[in-house]
Amino acid sequence: MILKGRVWKFGNNIDTDAIIPARYLNTSDPDELAKHLMEDAGKEFPSKVSAGDMIVAEANFGCGSSREHAPIAIKAAGIQAVVAKSFARIFYRNAFNIGLPIFESEDASGKIKEGDEIEVDADKGAIRNITRNEEYTAKPIPPFMQELISAGGLIKWTKKRIEAS
Amino acid sequence: MTITEKILAAHSGKEEVSAGGLLNAKVDLILANDITAPIAITEFKKIGAKDVFDKSRVAFIPDHFAPQKDIKAAEQCKMLRDFSKEYDLDLYFEVGRMGVEHALLPEQGLVVPGDLVIGADSHTCTYGALGAFSTGVGSTDVASAMATGECWFKVPESIKFIYYGNLNKWVSGKDLILHTIGDIGVDGALYMAMEFEGETITSLPMSGRLTMCNMAIEAGGKNGIIVPDGITEHYVKGRAKREYKFYSSDKDAKYAEIKEYDCSKILPTVSCPHLPSNTKPAAELSSVTIDQVVVGSCTNGRIEDLREAAEIIKGKKVAPDTRMIVIPATQQIYLQAVKEGLAGIFVEADAVFSTPTCGPCLGGHMGILAKGEKAIATTNRNFVGRMGHPESEVYLSNPAVAAASAVLGRIGTPEEVI
Numbered sequence: 001m002i003l004k005g006r007v008w009k010f011g012n013n014i015d016t017d018a019i020i021p022a023r024y025l026n027t028s029d030p031d032e033l034a035k036h037l038m039e040d041a042g043k044e045f046p047s048k049v050s051a052g053d054m055i056v057a058e059a060n061f062g063c064g065s066s067r068e069h070a071p072i073a074i075k076a077a078g079i080q081a082v083v084a085k086s087f088a089r090i091f092y093r094n095a096f097n098i099g100l101p102i103f104e105s106e107d108a109s110g111k112i113k114e115g116d117e118i119e120v121d122a123d124k125g126a127i128r129n130i131t132r133n134e135e136y137t138a139k140p141i142p143p144f145m146q147e148l149i150s151a152g153g154l155i156k157w158t159k160k161r162i163e164a165s
Numbered sequence: 166m167t168i169t170e171k172i173l174a175a176h177s178g179k180e181e182v183s184a185g186g187l188l189n190a191k192v193d194l195i196l197a198n199d200i201t202a203p204i205a206i207t208e209f210k211k212i213g214a215k216d217v218f219d220k221s222r223v224a225f226i227p228d229h230f231a232p233q234k235d236i237k238a239a240e241q242c243k244m245l246r247d248f249s250k251e252y253d254l255d256l257y258f259e260v261g262r263m264g265v266e267h268a269l270l271p272e273q274g275l276v277v278p279g280d281l282v283i284g285a286d287s288h289t290c291t292y293g294a295l296g297a298f299s300t301g302v303g304s305t306d307v308a309s310a311m312a313t314g315e316c317w318f319k320v321p322e323s324i325k326f327i328y329y330g331n332l333n334k335w336v337s338g339k340d341l342i343l344h345t346i347g348d349i350g351v352d353g354a355l356y357m358a359m360e361f362e363g364e365t366i367t368s369l370p371m372s373g374r375l376t377m378c379n380m381a382i383e384a385g386g387k388n389g390i391i392v393p394d395g396i397t398e399h400y401v402k403g404r405a406k407r408e409y410k411f412y413s414s415d416k417d418a419k420y421a422e423i424k425e426y427d428c429s430k431i432l433p434t435v436s437c438p439h440l441p442s443n444t445k446p447a448a449e450l451s452s453v454t455i456d457q458v459v460v461g462s463c464t465n466g467r468i469e470d471l472r473e474a475a476e477i478i479k480g481k482k483v484a485p486d487t488r489m490i491v492i493p494a495t496q497q498i499y500l501q502a503v504k505e506g507l508a509g510i511f512v513e514a515d516a517v518f519s520t521p522t523c524g525p526c527l528g529g530h531m532g533i534l535a536k537g538e539k540a541i542a543t544t545n546r547n548f549v550g551r552m553g554h555p556e557s558e559v560y561l562s563n564p565a566v567a568a569a570s571a572v573l574g575r576i577g578t579p580e581e582v583i
Contacts, residue, residue, distance in 0.1 A: 013351055013440060017548040021555075022527040025200045026230055026237035028207070040555040060352040060385060064546060065527070066287040068204055068303040089356050089387055090287055094303035144187050144317065158309040159212050 001122040003054070003080040003101065004130075008045055009114035010038075010057040015064035016091070020073045028069060030076035037073045051078025054120075056112045058084065062091025071100045081120055083127060083138070085109040096145050097154040103127065108136035167323045167418040168392055169358040172298040175412075176281040184322040184419070189315045192222070193280040193407075198266055198523075199227040199242045201285030201304045206248050208308035217252050218314030224256035224275065225249050226266040229523045233260075234530040264495025264521045267291040267379060267463035272495055277401055278393045279410035283307065283316050288463050288545065290381045294374035295401065296393030296411060301382060321387045322421040323358040328365035330429035335579045337473070338373025339465055339543065339563035341365070342380045343434040344426065347444030355385035357421065360414065365428045366391060371400040372469035379464045380545055383441040433578055435541070436561035439549045447566045450576040457540040458483070458571040459552075460564050461492030461519075462526045465543035468498045468505075470564040474543075475507040477568035477579050478514045484574025489516035490532045496521060516571065528552045534559075541570045 024036045038045040061084035062070060071094045081101040095102045101122055108127045112118060117130040125138040151157035174182040176190040197205050202225050217223050225245040230238035249257035267288050270276045276292045282299035285307040292299035310316045328341060359381045374391050381389030393411045401409060432446040460474045471493060483489045491511045493499040502508050511518045524531030526544040534540055534553030547559035565579045572582045
């Protein structure tokens with residue numbers, strides 16, 4: 001799977017309140033949540049983001065609450081993938097469980113700038129910066145997470161297990 | 166093995182596990198609230214399971230936007246009630262019987278030492294104070310576990326935090342954990358177990374232990390945990406609804422790191438905007454004026470916290486330009502506070518005394534900040550916009566500092582008002 005898009009760059013410790021403020025959590029409708037994605041992050045992101053864009057951030061992306069509304073909103077806004085130096089653990093689980101592609105890469109996170117055009121080869125874990133003509137590597141996705149991805153997320157994986165038993 | 170490894174091993178039918186290993190483990194209790202359960206319910210129905218794995222082990226607690234704050238929140242809360250009726254769940258807590266989930270479940274003896282608990286709420290790590298392994302997950306994890314009774318885990322590495330020395334006056338579990346997060350940072354324990362021990366912890370009451378484990382997530386931790394002892398036994402005896410088991414860490418257990426803190430050097434501590442790790446002694450922040458004070462939440466909404474705040478504010482008044490909101494975390498705490506006269510102390514001081522809710526902690530309702538307003542709260546997070554307007558500010562503290570700040574109308578220490 002090759003994902004290609006324009007980058008929105010964020011810093012360290014982007015918390016789930018910044019991704020989707022709690023005041024909008026009286027719904028779990030993905031499209032409704034997507035409207036408020038990164039609303040408090042102090043950028044033009046909400047008005048200018050378009051489907052196919054990418055998010056690149058520094059360390060500890062998605063820290064704070066367990067709200068699955070965060071990766072749901074990112075996915076529903078059409079963001080193809082999130083690349084960060086590291087992810088908070090509940091966000092990391094949630095992303096794989098719902099099928100939002102995420103990649104950990106120290107190198108990429110440090111060098112990619114806002115507006116860059118990048119291409120991610122999800123199978124190889126290779127990230128190419130088209131704008132700067134640079135290449136970075138992402139940490140390999142653990143085998144179990146790959147199993148989740150190929151099953152189509154945790155719900156389909158669980159469904160299969162129940163049907164098989 | 167560490168206590169964390171032992172509990173994970175026992176729940177996955179293994180003799181031994183070690184950090185980094187991946188396993189499927191049986192869960193003893195699953196919980197979700199009015200924000201996270203609706204997604205879990207929708208996803209659970211997609212699995213096509215005939216029933217939940219055990220109707221006595223799925224707890225649905227409407228607490229975040231409850232009492233129902235608007236129509237949408239009411240619809241979400243109703244999903245919990247409808248599902249609980251449809252599947253005949255034992256552990257559904259209607260408004261009037263509910264409380265802030267992480268205060269309610271230990272209080273009611275529904276989580277016990279040795280348990281493995283998952284919850285669709287990041288502060289599920291609170292129950293480590295009882296010697297349980299408990300961690301926050303997402304709604305989809307909860308949906309899957311509701312069907313199978315199992316959840317996948319990576320065995321975390323553990324960091325040992327040793328606390329020694331006597332606590333200074335007005336220093337409690339909250340200050341110890343804020344100080345620790347200030348030291349290691351908001352991702353200082355990312356993916357890891359935080360095991361708290363030492364002579365100070367041995368004499369720390371259960372309320373302080375619950376506060377410490379509650380905030381393990383604010384350092385990125387997977388779980389906070391304390392090896393159970395006499396204080397644990399005293400707390401769970403007569404309360405536990407199930408059999409419990411005390412686990413402890415082996416002498417040769419492996420730790421990624423060991424940190425030590427001399428508690429005699431820790432002062433009442435405040436986390437400044439906009440990260441819990443941005444800590445300073447309360448005494449250095451006297452220039453910060455305060456518009457709102459909140460005493461409550463899963464972190465510090467227990468009876469001991471209310472007593473501490475009441476002791477400071479008794480016979481005094483909240484400053485004229487400040488509002489104070491006191492929120493007992495459960496119905497039982499509420500009733501106890503009424504019986505002990507604490508409710509009267511707060512109301513006579515011009516504070517409001519609210520029904521249990523998470524409310525303002527996450528900027529939901531019951532005390533939202535306007536643009537430019539500043540709050541000091543006994544809650545757990547101070548991210549941008551956490552309690553309201555993106556240009557408002559939240560400072561985190563223990564209940565005594567919060568109450569003193571209410572009287573002063575600015576951040577201050579208990580000594581200044583007593």
